[in-house]
Amino acid sequence: MESNKEMARSLLKTSSMSLGTKLLHQTGMALYNTSHGFHEEKVKKVLQQFPGGTIDLQKEENGIGILTLNNPNKRNAFSGVMMLQLLEKVIELENWTEGKGLIVRGAKNTFCSGSDLNAVKALGTPEDGVALCMFMQNTLTRLMRLPLISVALVQGWALGGGAEFITACDFRLMTPGSEIRFVHKEMGIIPSWGGATRLAEIIGRRQALKVLSGALKMDSKQALNLGMVDEVLQSSDETESLGEALEWLKQFTEGPTEVIRALKKAVSSGKELSFQEALQTERDLLGTLWGGPANQEAIARRGKFCK
Known part of the structure; x- marks a missing residue:
């Protein structure tokens, strides 16, 4: 027996x-490489020219990571250096075998207002835009595939690229008075970090088209009704809302690390x-x-x- x-x-x-499974779960596997005309090191050199802000990662002993977008003077807008640091932190999380969950938030009660306009203005050609698109799609896809249950904690504004970022997380929580808005149409572009594709999966194609083409301002109640977020927290205080988010995530990460990570991998496989x-x-x-x-x-x- x-x-x-x-x-x-x-x-x-x-x-x-x-082969598909190997590609999905191979650590460090990116969507684009030189065969697609994407040269990561070249893009990195360009992004390095636009400093400002940091991406901070705190890893707790209970297997929960806290990733913080920290550029409060610009409402946590992504500078070029922050984009590079985000990739570095995602790679660190890929190698964190003790991890079970992740909370993504912004410093000083604001999630993220998108990209720093200084970098956007400097990267003015279609070639620049596509290269940046590939870089951020690579990074956010790798974040989405992490064997960690991820939660975006939306405080204040999540605009443009910030709105796209939260779609790469498994769940989304909002604080009272916060707002999500895909402002890309008003900038004369479309979402390019994978936000449109992921949004359609989260709320459905018809609703996604309304949200994107109308550049709709979604407060916490509207976002909850659309299925964009999973819950509205009680507090808008930065410390208290983080505590609420950690408690909310706890119900899904209790248990053996290897089981939680395997569950996330299985669901990711069913999706992709x-x-x-x-x-x-x-x-x-x-x-x-x-x-x-x-x-x-x-x-x-x-x-x-x-x-």
């Missing part, structure tokens, strides 16, 4: 992983892969958990409860 269990466990753990590949991913992930410590402990506990 025991040998049969060992054989099954071995089969599950050694089952071949599909074909049905067959997603099923194969579930199988492969199960092989890393079945008969493992968390599984055995849970079975033992259940046995005690049934007596």
Whole structure:
């Protein structure tokens, strides 16, 4: 009997992983590379010319990370250097094997007002715009694929690129009096960090078209009704709202780290892969958990409860 269990466990753990699954979960895998005409190092040199602000990451012992956009003098708008630092922090999170959850927020009670206009004005050619688009799509896709359950804490304004950023998180929470707005139409462009694609998935194609083409100002009540956010918090205070967000996230991150991370990977696969590949991913992930410590402990506990 025991040998049969060992054989099954071995089969599950050694089952071949599909190419699509490997690409989805390979650490550091980007959407674009030189074959697409994207030269990351060249873009980095350009972005380095636009300093200001920081991206701060705090990793707690309970497996929850807090990522803070910190450029309050410009309502936490992304400078070029902040874009570079965001990629660095995402890479750090990709390698944080103890992580289970992530909260993304802005400093001083404002989420993010988009891109720093100094950088936008300097990057004036279509080639510049597309290169920046590829860079940020790469970064936010990698953030979205992290095996961490992520929550955007929207305080104050989430405008333009800030509104796009929150769509890369699994969940969104808003404080009273805050606002989400995709202002791209008024800038003569469209979302280019993946925001339009992700927004359509979150609230549906028709509603997304209304939000984008109308440059609608979504307060917390409207955003909740649209399904854009998952909950409106009680407090607008920076410290208190972060505490509320941490408590809200806790209900989804309690449990063994390896199980939470595997659940996130399975859901990501269902979203991005074909049905067959997603099923194969579930199988492969199960092989890393079945008969493992968390599984055995849970079975033992259940046995005690049934007596």
